[in-house]
Amino acid sequence: MNYDVFNGDADGIIALLQLRLANPLESQLVTGVKRDIKLLQNIDVNAGDTLTVLDISMEKNIDGLNSALEKGASVFYADHHRCGEIPEHEKLDANIDLDANTCTGLIIDKLLDGKFHAWAITAAYGDNLIAKADDLCLQAGYSVEQAEQLKELGTLINYNGYGATVADLHFDPATLYQALLAYPSPFDLLKDLNSPFYKLQKAYGEDIAKALAVPSTHQSALLSIFELPDETWSRRISGVYGNLLANQNPDSAHAVLTKNKDESYLVSLRAPLNNKQGAGDICSKFATGGGRAAAAGINALNHDALNTFIELIEQHYRH
Numbered sequence: 001m002n003y004d005v006f007n008g009d010a011d012g013i014i015a016l017l018q019l020r021l022a023n024p025l026e027s028q029l030v031t032g033v034k035r036d037i038k039l040l041q042n043i044d045v046n047a048g049d050t051l052t053v054l055d056i057s058m059e060k061n062i063d064g065l066n067s068a069l070e071k072g073a074s075v076f077y078a079d080h081h082r083c084g085e086i087p088e089h090e091k092l093d094a095n096i097d098l099d100a101n102t103c104t105g106l107i108i109d110k111l112l113d114g115k116f117h118a119w120a121i122t123a124a125y126g127d128n129l130i131a132k133a134d135d136l137c138l139q140a141g142y143s144v145e146q147a148e149q150l151k152e153l154g155t156l157i158n159y160n161g162y163g164a165t166v167a168d169l170h171f172d173p174a175t176l177y178q179a180l181l182a183y184p185s186p187f188d189l190l191k192d193l194n195s196p197f198y199k200l201q202k203a204y205g206e207d208i209a210k211a212l213a214v215p216s217t218h219q220s221a222l223l224s225i226f227e228l229p230d231e232t233w234s235r236r237i238s239g240v241y242g243n244l245l246a247n248q249n250p251d252s253a254h255a256v257l258t259k260n261k262d263e264s265y266l267v268s269l270r271a272p273l274n275n276k277q278g279a280g281d282i283c284s285k286f287a288t289g290g291g292r293a294a295a296a297g298i299n300a301l302n303h304d305a306l307n308t309f310i311e312l313i314e315q316h317y318r319h
């Protein structure tokens with residue numbers, strides 16, 4: 001059995017998309033909402049299986065990875081999140097790059113010699129590597145308009161990944177991936193008025209308008225916090241809204257909080273764009289937190305830990 005295991009955000013989907021456009025393969029798709037990163041533990045692996053694992057932290061999946069390798073599976077792994085210690089194993093092909101200016105889509109782009117480069121750039125935009133993606137567009141000879149199109153597409157696919165459960169999303173990430181397989185180039189997708197792009201564009205416009213109407217609950221030179229209500233649209237927009245805020249005010253950190261059913265907060269933290277470090281370390285201090293230096297989150301932050309969270313951020317970026 002072949003398993004394609006990928007994060008349900010733009011980077012995860014597009015990393016796999018490039019691989020399968022280049023090398024089509026019958027596989028079982030294993031994915032979920034963007035925050036659902038412990039995907040390896042859900043698979044019942046047998047000897048001889050092949051696993052392709054994309055855009056989920058090796059550190060968070062180390063038990064599942066070790067167990068798959070012990071059972072005799074071969075694993076291709078590409079990622080840019082915290083990896084912990086990478087196991088030495090002849091059946092593990094690990095392609096890990098922790099550079100804050102790369103993403104899994106770009107790691108795959110390199111391995112495929114840029115075969116689906118426009119898709120890879122879309123993944124970079126989706127992971128909010130805007131300057132990097134702009135640069136790649138320039139080098140590839142794309143017009144400003146084409147760059148804007150890839151940016152919007154990446155943002156929309158990324159936006160689709162946010163939610164507490166797949167039911168919150170407009171498209172199950174597995175379904176969206178399969179729909180995108182019909183388009184060897186993102187520019188083909190944009191030409192198709194029935195493509196997921198236009199459905200996501202409309203939905204995004206409605207959600208972002210609601211988020212923009214909510215005032216901040218904490219505002220300093222170093223940090224702004226926005227609390228969104230316990231609504232499906234909040235859970236969908238929180239991460240992409242964090243990116244939008246970060247791009248608007250690149251010297252400040254931003255946290256978007258969404259109330260969970262149990263009154264705790266779902267947290268999305270963005271480091272200042274001009275100082276892309278610390279977010280993963282700060283969120284990892286909380287039991288359900290984790291992520292990358294530039295973008296991280298906490299699944300359930302207790303209400304009474306909110307002040308500690310704010311102080312940690314203020315302290316971290318003060319120096």
Ligand SMILES: [Mn+2]
Nearest residue numbers: 011055103104
């Ligand atoms: Mn990624």
